[in-house]
Amino acid sequence: MSETADRVKKIVVEHLGVEAEKVTEDASFIDDLGADSLDIVELVMAFEEEFGVEIPDDAAEKITTVRDAITYIDSNKA
């Protein structure tokens, strides 16, 4: 598992209060992890802070699974 994946999963666990084993890369924030649209806004903010990337709203809208987040961060971080 990549270092980005570890850090993303840790943020998801902390923000959504879900068990770590549920946060697989295929997991959908809304369908599998109980997030609502505002939780996703908060998660995106946390990813921006953690990785020093900017995730514009149109890109954030396409992040629906843990894998989407990891992929976006890995291809955009400095």
Add this chain to the structure above:
Amino acid sequence: MRRVVVTGLGMVSPLGADVETSWKNILASKSGATRITRFDPTDYACQIACEVKAPDHEWGFDPAKRIDHKIQRQVDPFIIYGLDAAGQALEDAGLTDASEEERYRIGVSIGSGIGGLPGIEKESLVLAEKGPRRVSPHFVHGRLINLISGQVSIRYGLMGPNHAVVTACSTGAHSIGDAARMIIMDDADVMVAGGAESALCPLGIAGFAQARALSTQFNDQPERASRPYDKARDGFVMGEGAGVVVLEEYERAKKRGAKIYAELIGYGMSGDAYHVTAPHPEGAGGYRAMEVAMKRSGLSLSDIDYINAHGTSTPMGDELELGAVRRLFGNAIGDLSMSSTKSAIGHLLGGAGAVEAIFCILALRDQIVPPTLNLEDPSEGTAGVDLVPLVAKERSVKAVLNNSFGFGGTNASLIMKAV
């Protein structure tokens, strides 16, 4: 007219995470006051408060007991306290698994005086330091006053009236009184009602201190600072927490065999029309609130055995309230006891009236009245009144009156009796 009784109690206070622990500590003359731990108060005129204690404390509060991790992260402490106290009250009343049909007739009215001040303070610093894109998407609904009622409704599926009173330090009493009227008017059969507060943050302490409302002379002796009616009193000590009661239409409560603590028989309201922070110089507003509540109750003045005073420990307010009680009750004042539990838990602002109404109910249940701590050298104007100094007192308690007065000159009195 439909009658309203109390069938459930819930509390988070500086002396306990539940009703019975808080009451036991109140009766044992314990104090919830300490040096402020939430932030470094070194530069502040007032450095003490009655904080709700951390989970590792003997009577600490653990939010995880009833509240999801996610909600805990998103909302201010006043909502957490209110939601937990509401859960306690519903559990106590045996109403946590009401049917859908019943839940259409169960409402919520839990208010707060100030709301999410710690979160507003914190997020304004985020905005200033990091810009608008770092402000939490949960900022607004995690700070709004009516979001205790909202969260309680969502958590327990309560679909009746959903309301929130905001009348400063009268909020808790107004919430209960107004909710009772919703039952009387047949808007609901059950109301979960009360108040909550947590303004224990740098901005809250600085603001009240600048308004010259807080005690500043007892920073090295926190437990001695809240001393209503004592000559050395110099301001209130800020508290935090929540009090919530379940109000229920009497026939419904009787039919389901509910435990009935008390009947709410009187509610009076008034406005001072005088000053934003100072009470009316003759206590005229407080007098009229009590007078109206007495009239509604149908009781005689001599029927009131215990008054839980607003009694905040400010130099002006305590004696004005006592003067108003003296004028209204006349000779009957010699037979009643009157104390201020703010001496033990501080001033819970919007939560005060509800927490104190619960102490009144427990006085009815246990036939004992809680003490006024630190009343060592009573003010001149207190002669001939039993202010229950220092220790609790066993006595006959058949009817009780609770006073709450708030900034803006808003007053509320509640009267309850055993059923």
